Amino acid sequence: MTSPAQRACGGCTLCCKVMAIEALAKPAGSWCGHCKPGGGCAIYAERPTECEDFACLWLASDLLDEGWKPSRSKLVVTTSDDGVEIRCDPGSPNAWRKQPYADDIRAWAVEGEHNDMTVLVIVGRRMILVTPEREFDLGIVGPDERIVREMEGTKVVGARLVRESA
Numbered sequence: 001m002t003s004p005a006q007r008a009c010g011g012c013t014l015c016c017k018v019m020a021i022e023a024l025a026k027p028a029g030s031w032c033g034h035c036k037p038g039g040g041c042a043i044y045a046e047r048p049t050e051c052e053d054f055a056c057l058w059l060a061s062d063l064l065d066e067g068w069k070p071s072r073s074k075l076v077v078t079t080s081d082d083g084v085e086i087r088c089d090p091g092s093p094n095a096w097r098k099q100p101y102a103d104d105i106r107a108w109a110v111e112g113e114h115n116d117m118t119v120l121v122i123v124g125r126r127m128i129l130v131t132p133e134r135e136f137d138l139g140i141v142g143p144d145e146r147i148v149r150e151m152e153g154t155k156v157v158g159a160r161l162v163r164e165s166a
């Protein structure tokens, strides 16, 4: 696959580990059973639409430099309606704390405070909301839970989980 930034996945398959694939009931943070060791999808022609449609931010744009290639950084960045999500390989759970990634993530949080954009680090099913001054470790977040931020002006001063059905 070739992206607008003229990038290609190459040997990277990290999204096949970190993303949940609903059509396959594959949880986030564990390898898809169809991912071949050494790269590639064993059911490429018949892979689910959500796989076919997926492109991480590194692949889809040139906003992230080469160092952010997921196979190298161990981090898969995507955007959501709320902001930026950084999915970290659970096999390297502290990859997001390494440089230059930690500084970039913090810079996005500073920008997010001005643009009402959340910066969320996801390690398996554990989620950490990153703000300019601190981190809110939300622990394991269930599929029926969402994050509610407590704000003072544009600053996040608290974060908690609520059940969608509540």
Ligand code: SF4
Residues within 6 Å of the ligand: 008, 009, 012, 013, 014, 015, 016, 054, 055, 056, 057, 058, 059, 070, 071, 076
């Ligand atoms: S994480 Fe990005 S670069 Fe890696 S395989 Fe998936 S889409 Fe390609």
Ligand code: SF4
Residues within 6 Å of the ligand: 015, 016, 021, 032, 033, 034, 035, 036, 040, 041, 042, 043, 044, 047, 048, 051
């Ligand atoms: S079906 Fe293929 S593309 Fe989709 S997660 Fe599994 S290995 Fe990756």
